[in-house]
Amino acid sequence: MTCVSDSAERPAYGPDRPYRIAVVCSGNICRSPMGEFLLREALEEAGLGHVVEVDSGGTTSWEVGSPADRRTLAVLRRNGHADHGGSAHRAQQVDRSWLVDRDLVLAADSGHVRDLLRLCRTDEQRARVRLFRSFDPGAAAAGDLDMDDPWYGRGDAFEQTYAEVQAAVPGIVAHVRTVVG
Secondary structure, eight states: OOOOOOOSSOOOOBTTBOEEEEEEESSSSSHHHHHHHHHHHHHHHTTOTTTEEEEEEESSSTTTTOOOOHHHHHHHHHTTOOOSSTTTOOOOBOOTTHHHHOSEEEESSHHHHHHHHHHOOSHHHHHTEEEGGGGOHHHHHHTOOOOOOGGGSOTTHHHHHHHHHHHHHHHHHHHHHHHHO
16 A cells, blocks of 8 residues: 655635545445445535535455445435435445545444554544544443444344434534535
8 A cells, every 4th residue: 555645735625625524334335334325415415515525435355346235225215315325335445545535534433443543644644533423412422432333233233323323414514514614
């Protein structure tokens, strides 16, 4: 892997220089795509879709090329969400360039944060990495910021992940609105 250097000054955000967000989990088929799709939908509804790009990746290569887990897509459909990329999603792996190219990198759990921080080369890059649920005031107050992996969970595990993602999305949208103006 080659290390890409950071730009000393970032241009103003807009259609020509969007604010870029990545959502990260292990394989990029369950938690991170769900976060990506729900966040993309909420940003569109907030009128920020034209200045923000959202994608997702995994810290491992386990699922590279795989579609989003059918249970992820099913929970989104059951909850009335339009397809904001789910049908075309193919898992990809995060690499060092993501910490340069993205303005905010949202990890599903603390293990992913550790993996991402190992890729960072600068304090600026480290500052871009946050836990997804750190934007949920209830989760932050409870000190419960990790999302459990629904892949191996009980039958309602994907519903739990959905609820956790949904609770954090308004905080992320508010943060983005503040940053992009």
